[in-house]
Amino acid sequence: MILFIRVVMAMIMLVLLTSVFAKIMTMKNCTFPYVSYVIGTVISETALGSIGFLVAVLSNSVIAGYLVSIGYFLFNYLGSISDTNILYLFSMETGNFITKIWLLSISVLLIIVALFYSKKKKVC
16 A cells, blocks of 8 residues: 555656646747647656566565666667657657557556555565
């Protein structure tokens, strides 16, 4: 239950901070579709966090979670994961927002798996 509350609080802060930052950018005369870009960014952040969260729970090491998240980001950034893949983080560059739906679904699934594994590990 504590992990679930932490995940919910982290998601609230993630949305809040991303929205505030994007709002500051629009107030400083940046032009972009605010809602769709904020949602897409939050989904990408959730994907990175959920992978790290799952690895941290499975390995019982927060550092391993951080390293896997950084590795996933680097694979995307350096082009090892192509822009046609559903796991591609930067799909908004190509105008493909359908990928974000897949990424969100996978992220939610990873968080649920991590929470259930954590609960099962506590019971055993």
